[in-house]
Amino acid sequence: MTDLLYSEEEEALRAAVRDLLTDHCPPAGVLARTESDAPHDRTLWKSLTEDMGLAGLLVPEEQGGQGASHREAAVVLEELGRAVAPVPYLTSAVVATEALLACGDGELLGQLASGRTIGALAVGLHTGPATGVRTVRLENGTLHGELTGIADAAVADVLLVPADDGGLYAVTADAATILPQTSLDLTRPLATVRLAGAPGRRVGDTGPAVRRALRAAAGLLASEQLGVADWALSETVRYLKERKQFNRPVGGFQALKHRLARLWLEVVHLRAAARAAADALSSDRDTDITVAVAQAYAAPVAVRATEEALQLHGGIGMTWEHPVHLYLKRAKADSIAYGTAGTHRETLATLADLQAP
Amino acid sequence: MTDAGELRSRSREFLDRHPPASTGRLDFLRARFDAGLAWVHYPEGLGGLGAPRSLQGVVDAELKAAGAPDNDPRRIGIGLGMAAPTILTYGTEEQKRRYLRPLWTGEEVWCQLFSEPGAGSDLAALGTRAVREGDEWVVNGQKVWTSSAHLARWAILIARTDPDVPKHQGITYFVCDMTDPGVEIRPLRQITGEAEFNEVFLTGVRIPDSRRLGAVGDGWRVAQTTLNNERVAIGGMAQPREGGMIGPVAKTWRERPELRTHELHQRLLTLWVEAEVARFTGERLRQQLAAGQPGPEGAGMKLAFARLNQEISGLEVELRGEEGLLYDDWTMRRPEHVDFTGRDAGYRYLRSKGNSIEGGTSEVLLNIVAERVLGLPAEPRTDKDVAWKDLAR
Numbered sequence: 001m002t003d004l005l006y007s008e009e010e011e012a013l014r015a016a017v018r019d020l021l022t023d024h025c026p027p028a029g030v031l032a033r034t035e036s037d038a039p040h041d042r043t044l045w046k047s048l049t050e051d052m053g054l055a056g057l058l059v060p061e062e063q064g065g066q067g068a069s070h071r072e073a074a075v076v077l078e079e080l081g082r083a084v085a086p087v088p089y090l091t092s093a094v095v096a097t098e099a100l101l102a103c104g105d106g107e108l109l110g111q112l113a114s115g116r117t118i119g120a121l122a123v124g125l126h127t128g129p130a131t132g133v134r135t136v137r138l139e140n141g142t143l144h145g146e147l148t149g150i151a152d153a154a155v156a157d158v159l160l161v162p163a164d165d166g167g168l169y170a171v172t173a174d175a176a177t178i179l180p181q182t183s184l185d186l187t188r189p190l191a192t193v194r195l196a197g198a199p200g201r202r203v204g205d206t207g208p209a210v211r212r213a214l215r216a217a218a219g220l221l222a223s224e225q226l227g228v229a230d231w232a233l234s235e236t237v238r239y240l241k242e243r244k245q246f247n248r249p250v251g252g253f254q255a256l257k258h259r260l261a262r263l264w265l266e267v268v269h270l271r272a273a274a275r276a277a278a279d280a281l282s283s284d285r286d287t288d289i290t291v292a293v294a295q296a297y298a299a300p301v302a303v304r305a306t307e308e309a310l311q312l313h314g315g316i317g318m319t320w321e322h323p324v325h326l327y328l329k330r331a332k333a334d335s336i337a338y339g340t341a342g343t344h345r346e347t348l349a350t351l352a353d354l355q356a357p
Numbered sequence: 358m359t360d361a362g363e364l365r366s367r368s369r370e371f372l373d374r375h376p377p378a379s380t381g382r383l384d385f386l387r388a389r390f391d392a393g394l395a396w397v398h399y400p401e402g403l404g405g406l407g408a409p410r411s412l413q414g415v416v417d418a419e420l421k422a423a424g425a426p427d428n429d430p431r432r433i434g435i436g437l438g439m440a441a442p443t444i445l446t447y448g449t450e451e452q453k454r455r456y457l458r459p460l461w462t463g464e465e466v467w468c469q470l471f472s473e474p475g476a477g478s479d480l481a482a483l484g485t486r487a488v489r490e491g492d493e494w495v496v497n498g499q500k501v502w503t504s505s506a507h508l509a510r511w512a513i514l515i516a517r518t519d520p521d522v523p524k525h526q527g528i529t530y531f532v533c534d535m536t537d538p539g540v541e542i543r544p545l546r547q548i549t550g551e552a553e554f555n556e557v558f559l560t561g562v563r564i565p566d567s568r569r570l571g572a573v574g575d576g577w578r579v580a581q582t583t584l585n586n587e588r589v590a591i592g593g594m595a596q597p598r599e600g601g602m603i604g605p606v607a608k609t610w611r612e613r614p615e616l617r618t619h620e621l622h623q624r625l626l627t628l629w630v631e632a633e634v635a636r637f638t639g640e641r642l643r644q645q646l647a648a649g650q651p652g653p654e655g656a657g658m659k660l661a662f663a664r665l666n667q668e669i670s671g672l673e674v675e676l677r678g679e680e681g682l683l684y685d686d687w688t689m690r691r692p693e694h695v696d697f698t699g700r701d702a703g704y705r706y707l708r709s710k711g712n713s714i715e716g717g718t719s720e721v722l723l724n725i726v727a728e729r730v731l732g733l734p735a736e737p738r739t740d741k742d743v744a745w746k747d748l749a750r
Contacts, residue, residue, distance in 0.1 A: 003644070004641035004644055005641070005644050005648060005650075237731050240733065241733065241734070248734075251734060252734035252735065252737075254736055257723065257733050258720070258724075258727065261657075261724075261726035261727040261731065262723065264657070265657040265660055265661055265726070268638060268654050268657055269631075269635065269637075269638045270634075271638075272637035272640070273634045273637055275637075275641065293634060294634075296627075296630045297631070297634045345626040345627065348626055349626060352607075354610055354611070354625060354626060354629060355614075355617075357614070357617035357619055357622060
């Protein structure tokens with residue numbers, strides 16, 4: 001059966017990423033950045049990719065990548081989730097990369113794997129693997145139209161755009177107008193992509209590329225959600241041991257202890273589900289069903305973990321200054337990203353032969 | 358003598374000397390114990406070889422493939438899972454030699470005399486008294502929720518030997534002979550209609566001091582060995598997809614389209630996902646144990662399975678609609694085995710209510726997770742430094 005543990009190499013990778021994030025991505029810095037003109041952290045991205053080579057984990061070595069697997073990428077995403085790091089890892093190193101792997105476009109793939117080029121699949125973040133995608137018009141060899149809800153487009157160098165001829169086109173960011181949208185998730189901002197006669201290079205067919213990209217996205221998002229939930233739980237436990245009311249640590253009250261114990265149990269389950277999805281993606285065994293199970297389970301747990309964190313922090317949790325809101329916003333946005341839990345359950349109705357009335 | 362190859366060849370030699378086809382069941386089991394192939398992690402001379410516990414599967418597979426009889430572990434679960442590890446840890450050499458062999462072969466069934474009507478979650482408050490008279494202890498009291506009491510030759514018993522000290526300090530652990538004339542066993546009928554368990558009344562039962570396990574007053578610590586093994590035993594089995602309670606519901610859903618509604622569909626899918634994730638979680642726990650990295654996750658598995666079993670069986674009763682209003686049989690019976698997924702949906706619904714009570718209530722387990730796993734402080738206690746006789750009751 002599936003290997004649900006972390007290997008020694010995976011634990012070493014986690015430690016390296018966590019060290020980097022502890023030093024260079026503290027919550028106060030993330031918060032300050034959300035209010036600046038540059039919500040993405042390009043310096044951190046450079047460390048993760050050019051120094052550590054993490055953008056190329058899913059890309060074979062002969063195409064310029066690391067030739068690792070979804071299991072390692074999942075560990076990176078856990079850590080990035082734990083830090084709500086504002087870097088386009090999921091969108092460029094997973095989603096755009098998977099789309100290009102499906103298309104077999106070697107040149108662009110190598111550029112994305114190096115991290116020096118950031119890619120974004122121009123499909124709305126809410127789109128799940130089983131949902132249709134919006135397209136732009138192809139007229140006289142150029143692209144026309146507007147696509148909304150494109151995560152991390154503001155920082156992308158190249159966009160992968162579905163056109164109405166069924167093709168997926170690579171468009172350089174310079175040829176498009178990219179307008180930031182005010183987004184619920186401050187650390188993974190969305191943008192509108194406007195194309196008015198933009199030139200594009202056809203890299204492959206949209207259908208299989210988008211399906212593959214969004215399936216990997218949904219499966220690995222569970223690991224990011226695990227990181228978010230794990231932060232919420234451990235930070236809340238830490239705070240409740242310290243915070244005193246009624247002459248006692250608040251964490252000693254049974255009503256709160258039971259809530260945290262239940263949450264811990266859900267995080268334990270989420271870890272198993274996320275590992276199962278990452279392993280299924282890397283081994284391509286039972287993948288559709290395992291990804292749908294993981295995503296149907298992960299979103300509600302991550303949302304509940306951050307909601308509990310806010311409530312159990314009391315007043316301080318409601319302030320802009322405290323980072324819990326960054327995690328709540330990420331968890332809530334993640335519950336829509338790449339298909340809601342309900343959408344994935346509907347997929348399972350077919351895959352597990354539990355048909356609707 | 359710790360490697361799988363050696364155990365395999367030792368098993369094969371044993372089978373050559375004791376061919377299952379021509380050896381009586383009991384003779385075979387006794388010989389297996391004497392050959393150290395009963396539980397390989399036990400010491401030599403006590404049914405084992407001092408080998409790693411994880412290698413037991415090698416022996417079991419060889420013997421099973423040869424068509425060998427087993428010791429019907431479900432019938433003697435309390436002996437195997439709870440009494441034996443406690444005897445091994447705290448018993449004298451003489452006690453180990455007397456009890457472990459017939460325990461393992463199933464010649465002598467064991468039961469557990471722990472819970473009392475006045476001591477459930479607060480087990481340490483128990484009031485069954487044991488008073489010393491020379492080389493004997495005279496025991497009076499009432500125990501409850503005792504499975505297999507009516508089949509058992511022996512019981513593990515905890516009783517109060519000193520009421521003048523705080524409750525955890527005045528308990529002593531004994532082996533009680535269930536055939537003693539002072540032992541009265543009454544079936545305890547439960548909400549399913551049957552009686553898996555018993556009430557046991559102890560009146561002037563005389564236990565020789567040689568049947569004490571551990572020191573006088575040390576019974577609480579001895580009982581922790583028993584209870585920790587109980588929690589390991591519950592909720593740890595490998596499952597295929599749809600292997601648990603979700604299986605029968607999914608089957609009904611597929612075979613009976615006329616029962617389907619949209620609301621039930623949403624709940625079914627949610628529970629199907631939770632059951633599948635619980636299966637992954639159990640599998641991950643087993644992989645951790647196999648890799649020698651046991652995590653704290655085990656503490657939560659019983660909690661998760663209790664809730665899931667209750668919700669799934671509750672959904673199943675509703676799904677059955679008109680049939681959900683019926684029950685298969687209320688006749689009072691004494692089943693030999695408990696089968697949580699046996700019988701019909703109504704039985705499963707009612708029986709699973711016990712899953713969050715037996716072997717530690719979910720509320721107590723949540724406290725254990727909060728304090729031992731998350732490190733949260735305990736509630737202030739008013740009972741720890743008070744003599745047992747002065748506690749509120």
